[in-house]
Structures are given as C-alpha cells and as structure tokens.
Amino acid sequence: MTIILVTDSASDIPPQLAEQHGIRVIPLNVMINDKTFKDGIDIQIDEFNKYMFEEDILPKTSQPSPSEFLNVYQEIINQGDSIISIHISSKVSGTLNSATQAKAMVGTLPENQFIEIIDTKLASIPVALIAVEVANSLKTNPDWDFNAQVSVAKTITDKTSVYLAIDTLEYLEKGGRIGKASALLGSLLRIKPILSMSDGEVVPISKSRSLSQSIQRLTDIAQSAGQLHAVAIIYNTNDSLLDEIENPISLQNPDITVIRARFGPVVGTYVGPNAVGIAMITK
Structure with a gap:
C-alpha cells in the first residue's frame, strides 16, 4: 500500500x-468581478496582483x-x-x-x-x-x-509555527480573516505588525514602526527558536526581502535547505503587498 x-x-x-x-x-477558488479562477491554475500571482494593486479590485475566495x-x-x-x-x-x-x-x-x-x-x-x-x-x-x-x-x-x-510581517492590515480586515489581530486596527495606518496563528486563528505577536523592523523581528524569532528541523520563507511582491531573513537562519542552521516560496492568489488576497513570512519546524 x-x-x-x-x-x-x-x-x-x-x-x-x-x-x-x-x-x-x-x-x-478566486472570484474577480464575475469570473471564477482556480488558484494557481487559471490565474497566477502576477496577474492576480495586477487586479489587486493596480486596478484596486478586492477578490473573494472560496x-x-x-x-x-x-x-x-x-x-x-x-x-x-x-x-x-x-x-x-x-x-x-x-x-x-x-x-x-x-x-x-x-x-x-x-x-x-x-x-x-x-x-x-x-x-x-x-x-x-x-x-x-x-x-x-x-x-x-x-x-x-x-x-x-x-x-x-x-x-x-x-512542532510547526508561522510568523508573518505584514505591511498593512487593510486586506486582512477587508477579507474578514483578521481574527484576534483586530486589536491592532486602532493603529492600522501607523504600524507594521508581526502576526502568527494560534489554535487556527490569526493572532498579533508584536508591532513595529517600519517593515524593516518587522523583518528584523522575524529574524530574531527564528534565531531564538534554536536549532530547526525545517524552514520555509515566503513573499508576495518583493523577493529581495527574503535574503534578509534567510542569511542569518542559514548561518545558524547550516545543515538545512531553506525553502523559498511565494504567496498564491488565495492567501495573497489577505496579506497585501510586501508581506513576508517564515515557517519553522523545531527539532
């Protein structure tokens, strides 16, 4: 078998x-205007981001x-x-x-x-x-x-966890997936939050005044986790941000290959531009 x-x-x-x-x-499924696309099959992330950020269309997912x-x-x-x-x-x-x-x-x-x-x-x-x-x-x-x-x-x-540096909570709020991170909405325009997931829901971990500070916080979280069994990093619109996360992790965990990925259209609906994240499995 x-x-x-x-x-x-x-x-x-x-x-x-x-x-x-x-x-x-x-x-x-990703719904844009009156058309339904199959995520990663009928629509890819670059075309999707054009709808989101150039044409200001908020897709729906199912x-x-x-x-x-x-x-x-x-x-x-x-x-x-x-x-x-x-x-x-x-x-x-x-x-x-x-x-x-x-x-x-x-x-x-x-x-x-x-x-x-x-x-x-x-x-x-x-x-x-x-x-x-x-x-x-x-x-x-x-x-x-x-x-x-x-x-x-x-x-x-x-043993698996995830941490995301989000440039804006706008898309999580509009998409109805903001969870307990709603506590941060009062300062929506002023902060760059670090989010995680706990018991299946989005939760806030910390907040920074700039995206660069948030990315440094991601790195700090990964390094404080000690020796890792597996790691993946992910971005939406700016892949150059991944090097800032990967390099210190690779130095601390030289025996693992860090997986690089990109948010697809479904998750991209909620994380917004410049989002980056890290997933870790501890030993």
Missing part, C-alpha cells in the same frame, strides 16, 4: 516541490467543493492507495469541511486502505512545509504502517 499526500492551494506549496514529492494539490476532493480521493482509492490529506485551518476556510464531506462520500473503504484528514490550524507555507516533511518520512520509513505515518504528520504539525 502506498500513501498519497493531498493538500490545498492555500498551502502555497511551490509546484516543483509538489511534483517532486507526488503531493496532490486541490485548488481553491473553498473547493466536496466533489473536487471526492474526484481526487476516489482516484487514489481506486488505485489501491491510502490518503493523508493536510489542510489549511478550519477556522479560516471551509476547505477542511469539503475534504471531510468528500471522505464521507467515498463510503466504506477497501480493507487496509485509509483516509486521514489533518487540520493543521495553520495557513500558507507552514502547511506546505508539513506536507513536504511528511513526504520525506514516507520515503525514509517506507515500512511504517498508516497509523505511524499519521502520527508523524500530527507530531510535525504540533
């Missing part, structure tokens, strides 16, 4: 990594339908394999609910085939980082049974 990993496009997993590890990616998950799940089950499905927090998206409905629609599974759905309680690049590390476990430990690999996935999830 082979275990196939499934995630969603709000994980912002780089396409080459998904292909390398055989991870199936279910696209979310989860994949249960039938989209069902099609992928059924294909995998029909080929005799099992599934670990790793997804964005159920508190910020209905994606996990669609996956759960699809699992129910599959019905009774053949003997020794399984589907496990994991709510990471995270969003964007940490979800991708978890999926990649579970894929590495599948390759390193091919004789482990399904329950052992699910246990690995849950342990990795518990």
